[in-house]
Amino acid sequence: MKVKIIILIAFLAISGQATTATADLSLEKYLLFKDDKMKKDLLIAYVIGMGEAIKYTHAMMDSYAVKAGKRSIPLFCSPGKITIRNEDYFTMLNREIKTNRNEYANDAPIALILVSGFKNTFPCK
Numbered sequence: 001m002k003v004k005i006i007i008l009i010a011f012l013a014i015s016g017q018a019t020t021a022t023a024d025l026s027l028e029k030y031l032l033f034k035d036d037k038m039k040k041d042l043l044i045a046y047v048i049g050m051g052e053a054i055k056y057t058h059a060m061m062d063s064y065a066v067k068a069g070k071r072s073i074p075l076f077c078s079p080g081k082i083t084i085r086n087e088d089y090f091t092m093l094n095r096e097i098k099t100n101r102n103e104y105a106n107d108a109p110i111a112l113i114l115v116s117g118f119k120n121t122f123p124c125k
Contacts, residue, residue, distance in 0.1 A: 024109035027097065044086075050111045054118055075115065077124035087119030092117030 025033075025046055031038040058075045078084075093110060096117035104113055 001089060024111060026106060026108035027104050027108045027110055030110045047089050047093060050114050054115055055084060065068050072122055076118040076122040078122045089114065092121050096120060
């Protein structure tokens with residue numbers, strides 16, 4: 001039960017639904033900020049932080065499932081021991097926006113879009 005609660009909390013943190021007051025960065029703001037020299041450093045830190053959080057949440061879900069003797073449903077399926085670099089988060093995010101822009105409202109949180117980027121970059125077969 002404790003494992004399920006931890007996984008639920010981690011998922012809610014990623015999806016931005018854990019609290020009513022969140023610090024989500026919307027798609028609209030991301031598109032505005034990415035070309036703004038004053039805000040670009042903050043944007044870089046935010047996206048890298050989100051990417052790392054998604055990556056480690058995915059690893060934790062697998063680890064907890066193994067300890068519980070169960071099979072987890074992965075967020076994504078990376079091929080082997082691949083190294084995801086900081087710039088890869090931006091590649092996934094920008095590709096997801098470009099490919100599926102019509103699926104996201106302007107107020108969609110980029111964290112959610114990045115999760116979809118992971119899922120589409122590393123799909124489970």
